[in-house]
Amino acid sequence: MSAGDDGDRVRAFTEFRERMNERILAEPNQVVRRFFALDTQAYQAGALDVATKELLGLVASLVLRCDDCISYHVARCRDAGVGRDAMFEAFSIGLVVGGSIVIPHLRRAVDFLDRLESGADAPPDGHHHD
Amino acid sequence: MSAGDDGDRVRAFTEFRERMNERILAEPNQVVRRFFALDTQAYQAGALDVATKELLGLVASLVLRCDDCISYHVARCRDAGVGRDAMFEAFSIGLVVGGSIVIPHLRRAVDFLDRLESGADAPPDGHHHD
Amino acid sequence: MSAGDDGDRVRAFTEFRERMNERILAEPNQVVRRFFALDTQAYQAGALDVATKELLGLVASLVLRCDDCISYHVARCRDAGVGRDAMFEAFSIGLVVGGSIVIPHLRRAVDFLDRLESGADAPPDGHHHD
Amino acid sequence: MSAGDDGDRVRAFTEFRERMNERILAEPNQVVRRFFALDTQAYQAGALDVATKELLGLVASLVLRCDDCISYHVARCRDAGVGRDAMFEAFSIGLVVGGSIVIPHLRRAVDFLDRLESGADAPPDGHHHD
Amino acid sequence: MSAGDDGDRVRAFTEFRERMNERILAEPNQVVRRFFALDTQAYQAGALDVATKELLGLVASLVLRCDDCISYHVARCRDAGVGRDAMFEAFSIGLVVGGSIVIPHLRRAVDFLDRLESGADAPPDGHHHD
Amino acid sequence: MSAGDDGDRVRAFTEFRERMNERILAEPNQVVRRFFALDTQAYQAGALDVATKELLGLVASLVLRCDDCISYHVARCRDAGVGRDAMFEAFSIGLVVGGSIVIPHLRRAVDFLDRLESGADAPPDGHHHD
Numbered sequence: 001m002s003a004g005d006d007g008d009r010v011r012a013f014t015e016f017r018e019r020m021n022e023r024i025l026a027e028p029n030q031v032v033r034r035f036f037a038l039d040t041q042a043y044q045a046g047a048l049d050v051a052t053k054e055l056l057g058l059v060a061s062l063v064l065r066c067d068d069c070i071s072y073h074v075a076r077c078r079d080a081g082v083g084r085d086a087m088f089e090a091f092s093i094g095l096v097v098g099g100s101i102v103i104p105h106l107r108r109a110v111d112f113l114d115r116l117e118s119g120a121d122a123p124p125d126g127h128h129h130d
Numbered sequence: 131m132s133a134g135d136d137g138d139r140v141r142a143f144t145e146f147r148e149r150m151n152e153r154i155l156a157e158p159n160q161v162v163r164r165f166f167a168l169d170t171q172a173y174q175a176g177a178l179d180v181a182t183k184e185l186l187g188l189v190a191s192l193v194l195r196c197d198d199c200i201s202y203h204v205a206r207c208r209d210a211g212v213g214r215d216a217m218f219e220a221f222s223i224g225l226v227v228g229g230s231i232v233i234p235h236l237r238r239a240v241d242f243l244d245r246l247e248s249g250a251d252a253p254p255d256g257h258h259h260d
Numbered sequence: 261m262s263a264g265d266d267g268d269r270v271r272a273f274t275e276f277r278e279r280m281n282e283r284i285l286a287e288p289n290q291v292v293r294r295f296f297a298l299d300t301q302a303y304q305a306g307a308l309d310v311a312t313k314e315l316l317g318l319v320a321s322l323v324l325r326c327d328d329c330i331s332y333h334v335a336r337c338r339d340a341g342v343g344r345d346a347m348f349e350a351f352s353i354g355l356v357v358g359g360s361i362v363i364p365h366l367r368r369a370v371d372f373l374d375r376l377e378s379g380a381d382a383p384p385d386g387h388h389h390d
Numbered sequence: 391m392s393a394g395d396d397g398d399r400v401r402a403f404t405e406f407r408e409r410m411n412e413r414i415l416a417e418p419n420q421v422v423r424r425f426f427a428l429d430t431q432a433y434q435a436g437a438l439d440v441a442t443k444e445l446l447g448l449v450a451s452l453v454l455r456c457d458d459c460i461s462y463h464v465a466r467c468r469d470a471g472v473g474r475d476a477m478f479e480a481f482s483i484g485l486v487v488g489g490s491i492v493i494p495h496l497r498r499a500v501d502f503l504d505r506l507e508s509g510a511d512a513p514p515d516g517h518h519h520d
Numbered sequence: 521m522s523a524g525d526d527g528d529r530v531r532a533f534t535e536f537r538e539r540m541n542e543r544i545l546a547e548p549n550q551v552v553r554r555f556f557a558l559d560t561q562a563y564q565a566g567a568l569d570v571a572t573k574e575l576l577g578l579v580a581s582l583v584l585r586c587d588d589c590i591s592y593h594v595a596r597c598r599d600a601g602v603g604r605d606a607m608f609e610a611f612s613i614g615l616v617v618g619g620s621i622v623i624p625h626l627r628r629a630v631d632f633l634d635r636l637e638s639g640a641d642a643p644p645d646g647h648h649h650d
Numbered sequence: 651m652s653a654g655d656d657g658d659r660v661r662a663f664t665e666f667r668e669r670m671n672e673r674i675l676a677e678p679n680q681v682v683r684r685f686f687a688l689d690t691q692a693y694q695a696g697a698l699d700v701a702t703k704e705l706l707g708l709v710a711s712l713v714l715r716c717d718d719c720i721s722y723h724v725a726r727c728r729d730a731g732v733g734r735d736a737m738f739e740a741f742s743i744g745l746v747v748g749g750s751i752v753i754p755h756l757r758r759a760v761d762f763l764d765r766l767e768s769g770a771d772a773p774p775d776g777h778h779h780d
Contacts, residue, residue, distance in 0.1 A: 020237035023244070028215075031222035031302045032236075038298065039230045042291045042746040047735035052702055056709045056740060060747040061231065063489070063710045065586070066195070068234035069747075085548075085697035090706060092551035096692040097710040099453070099489025100559045101581065104588035106552075107540035114543070150627035153634070158605075161432045161612035162626075168428065169620045172356040172421045177345035182312055186350060189316045190323045190357040191621065193749070196585070198624035199357075215307035220316060226302040227320040227329075229713070229749030280757035283764070289735075291742035292756075299750045321751065323619070325456070326715070328754035345418075352421035359583070359619025360429045361451065364458035366422075367410035374413070432616040437605035442572055446610060449576045450583045450617040455716070459617075475567035475679075480576060482681035486562040487580040487589075490689045491711065494718035496682075497670035504673070551692045558688065562681045 010115070017068075043076075051080035055090050062094030065105050071112045078116055087113060140245070147198075173206075181210035185220050192224030195235050201242045208246055217243060270375070277328075303336075311340035315350050322354030325365050331372045338376055347373060400505070407458075433466075441470035445480050452484030455495050461502045468506055477503060530635070537588075563596075571600035575610050582614030585625050591632045598636055607633060660765070667718075693726075701730035705740050712744030715755050721762045728766055737763060 025033055043053045054076040061069035077087060091109065095102050155163055173183045184206045191199035207217060221239065225232050285293055303313045314336040321329035337347060351369065355362050415423055433443045444466045451459035467477060481499065485492050545553055563573045574596040581589035597607060611629065615622050675683055693703045704726045711719035727737060741759065745752050 016241075017237065020241055024236065024240055027218055027240075029218040029222055031298060032218065032225060034294070034298050034301075035222070035225050035230070036233075038291060038294050039233070039746055041294075042743050046739050047733065048705075048739045052705065053739070053743060055698075055702065056705060056743045057747065059706045060709050060713045060744065063491075063714055064231045064747070066231050066234060069231060083697065088547055088549040088552065089696050089698045089703070092549055092555070093692050093703060093706045094710065095489075095552060095555050096689055097489050097491055097707065097714070099485075099487050099492070100555075101453075101487055101584045101586050101589060102489070103556075103559070104586060106544065107537065110544055110547075111536075111540055146631075147627065150631055154626065154630055157608055157630075159608040159612055161428060162608065162615060164424070164428050164431075165612070165615050165620075166623075168421060168424050169356055169623070171424075172353050176349050177343065178315075178349045182315065183349070183353060185308075185312065186315060186319045186353045187357065190319050190354065193320045193751075194323055194357070194621045196621050196624060199621060213307065219306050219308045219313070223302050223313060223316045224320065225749075226299055227317065227324070227749050227751055229745075229747050229752070231713075231747055232749070276761075277757065280761055284756065284760055287738055287760075289738040289742055292738065292745060295742070295745050295750070296753075299753070323621075324751045326751050326754060329751060348417055348419040348422065352419055352425070355422060355425050355619075357619050357621055359615075359617050359622070360425075361454045361456050361459060361583075361617055362619070363426075363429070364456060366414065367407065370414055370417075371406075371410055429616055432613050436609050437603065438575075438609045442575065443609070443613060445568075445572065445576060446579045446613045447617065450579050450614065453580045454583055454617070473567065478677055478679040478682065479566050479568045479573070482679055482685070483562050483573060483576045484580065485682060485685050486559055487577065487584070490685070491714045491716050491719060493686075493689070494716060496674065497667065500674055500677075501666075501670055551688060554684070554688050554691075558681060558684050561684075 013068075013071075049080075051077065051082050054080050055082060055086075058087075059090050059094045059097075062091065062102055062105060062109070063098035065098070065102060067105055067108055070105055070109045074109055074113050075116060078113070084113070084117070143198075143201075179210075181207065181212050184210050185212060185216075188217075189220050189224045189227075192221065192232055192235060192239070193228035195228070195232060197235055197238055200235055200239045204239055204243050205246060208243070214243070214247070273328075273331075309340075311337065311342050314340050315342060315346070318347075319350050319354045319357075322351065322362055322365060322369070323358035325358070325362060327365055327368055330365055330369045334369055334373050335376060338373070344373070344377070403458075403461075439470075441467065441472050444470050445472060445476075448477075449480050449484045449487075452481065452492055452495060452499070453488035455488070455492060457495055457498055460495055460499045464499055464503050465506060468503070474503070474507070533588075533591075569600075571597065571602050574600050575602060575606075578607075579610050579614045579617075582611065582622055582625060582629070583618035585618070585622060587625055587628055590625055590629045594629055594633050595636060598633070604633070604637070663718075663721075699730075701727065701732050704730050705732060705736070708737075709740050709744045709747075712741065712752055712755060712759070713748035715748070715752060717755055717758055720755055720759045724759055724763050725766060728763070734763070734767070 021036070025036060027033075043050065043057060045053075048056075054073055058070065058073035058077055061073055074087070077090075082090075091106055095106060151166070155166060157163075173180065173187060175183075178186075184203055188200065188203035188207055191203055204217070207220075212220075221236055225236060281296070285296060287293075303310065303317060305313075308316075314333050318330065318333035318337055321333055334347070337350075342350075351366055355366060411426070415426060417423075433440065433447060435443075438446075444463055448460065448463035448467055451463055464477070467480075472480075481496055485496060541556070545556060547553075563570065563577060565573075568576075574593055578590065578593035578597055581593055594607070597610075602610075611626055615626060671686070675686060677683075693700065693707060695703075698706075704723055708720065708723035708727055711723055724737070727740075732740075741756055745756060
């Protein structure tokens with residue numbers, strides 16, 4: 001697969017996420033809308049800084065094995081200044097806690113990180129919602 | 131992606147499900163065949179009506195995060211007369227119980243529902259088996 | 261175990277839940293407090309009635325295998341007028357979707373329901389928070 | 391805790407399981423009753439022998455982290471002639487696939503196996519139902 | 521989809537897995553590298569033979585619902601001489617323990633097995649890592 | 651329950667964990683022993699400090715809902731200097747990612763933390779293994 005295809009795939013995914021988030025938030029369901037707001041609030045700086053909170057979101061996503069959530073938090077960690085070594089230490093904790101069933105997700109996470117680092121992808125924008 | 135592509139994707143998925151169900155049920159394994167029969171029986175009207183039972187299947191599928199099962203029950207709920215508001219209330223319970231890890235599946239569920247409502251897809255046929 | 265012991269156990273559990281909920285809500289963490297409020301809001305009557313929503317919470321709890329949550333929703337379903345037959349149909353969907361790994365939780369759920377029906381337990385009070 | 395207390399705990403657990411299984415099977419819910427029958431049938435000798443099937447049930451229970459199911463299959467494996475070395479190899483696969491989150495269950499599994507081997511416990515009887 | 525397309529898809533997947541495994545193992549993170557080594561070691565012959573261990577890995581993957589892991593162990597089981605009947609008995613235990621939520625994964629597992637048996641795919645090579 | 655009883659319960663749990671860990675590590679199964687070593691290694695200081703790594707273990711344990719693991723990491727976080735506010739921010743991320751099904755575990759985590767802070771419990775010793 002060429003880098004161009006990769007870029008297209010990431011753009012298609014990002015476009016889908018943005019479009020569906022708007023669609024969901026336009027719905028007159030207050031519980032869903034409040035949940036999305038809470039999801040954003042949970043990662044804001046407090047006693048713990050943003051980088052640590054995004055790492056927490058990353059490891060939670062790894063052990064629960066959700067590729068979209070993992071990609072999202074990998075990008076956010078990177079935006080928050082988490083380096084590759086630190087990212088791999090977080091991966092290693094997710095792997096040890098969650099077991100070998102995490103490995104296929106780890107492969108895709110590393111692939112996504114590689115592409116981010118090679119500049120193939122624009123990072124997702126600032127809204128949370130995994 | 132055009133509506134035509136969407137229709138093709140749904141048709142391909144439905145065709146795969148039907149083909150593999152036949153393949154599995156043709157196998158001389160009585161436990162598997164009885165399980166499939168039980169899966170159909172569980173959703174038949176009783177003290178609870180079909181719409182309620184399909185909503186139960188939908189929320190169970192949401193919190194266990196299985197896209198194929200979610201799409202299946204969204205379509206079945208709609209066939210059973212569940213409206214969009216009720217569907218979103220079921221989504222909201224799945225979201226609160228299951229957490230933000232459910233969000234990527236919720237996006238795909240809403241996308242699937244939107245396409246069903248726009249008439250792009252034929253609903254799956256009457257056999258259960260998720 | 262005597263009925264008296266059972267009553268004590270349920271009272272001890274209810275007392276612990278109430279005490280810890282208060283403790284948690286007294287904490288200056290807005291995300292946690294808002295989450296608890298959202299958890300209550302999700303089960304209020306809307307397009308779906310309370311009984312249906314509590315059944316959704318029950319089946320979600322069954323397939324995710326959380327005894328405290330199951331007991332909680334069994335009691336709430338009963339308060340909302342869900343009969344034993346309907347409860348078992350919900351159990352059967354949880355069992356089919358979630359598999360035999362649900363069985364130990366089903367045993368405890370039925371035991372809890374039996375005790376509720378025999379009047380041994382006071383139902384939990386009106387606050388949600390599973 | 392004395393061996394006598396252990397024996398009492400196992401007897402109490404076995405008695406509860408047997409009593410609740412009877413209670414559940416007496417209920418007029420055909421889906422639940424058929425599921426229990428299927429659960430028994432799945433472990434009967436076929437192309438795979440009983441020992442192998444019980445090992446499969448054991449590892450499935452380990453990675454899904456259900457103590458009651460783990461104890462049940464440990465006892466059944468032992469009845470089927472699975473030795474301690476083979477049991478630990480199954481444990482090790484459950485541990486590697488499922489990760490360190492399995493460790494607390496592994497501790498209780500080994501404790502249960504130790505007590506079985508020391509003759510403190512009568513093995514559970516021949517009905518399945520985890 | 522033609523057999524040629526299938527072959528391409530399997531080759532693309534295998535190529536991705538091999539490439540990412542090399543990428544991950546080249547990383548200076550000892551925990552991750554040791555975990556991968558342990559994952560290989562867990563399936564080597566001991567008190568249990570390789571076929572039994574791969575069946576354990578298969579059922580664990582089924583109930584945890586990881587398609588990549590399931591395909592991997594289906595191919596390894598077949599290499600170890602596990603026949604179609606035995607494979608379906610393992611599937612049936614995964615289905616009963618894990619419930620109907622396993623069905624979509626079972627469909628893909630059977631499709632993968634069919635393609636292996638029809639000779640469309642080369643089996644994956646000898647390294648483990650799911 | 652009196653503070654004395656609490657202390658007894660924690661001591662009994664700690665004693666059980668230590669005894670079973672020794673028992674498991676005495677077993678001639680190299681995969682299990684290496685896994686335990688890896689579990690300890692994963693939390694050692696590197697690019698991320700011990701406090702951050704223990705917070706990662708805590709949130710992973712919360713979303714996977716293992717009480718023993720949660721208690722363990724709460725104690726270890728506290729030993730590593732994580733304050734109550736930071737602990738609750740980690741709890742809030744676990745709650746948002748994992749959903750209301752996490753609440754019963756959150757109650758027990760807060761209860762455990764309260765008891766640690768009141769000096770009722772000696773912290774667990776320095777070996778990992780959750």
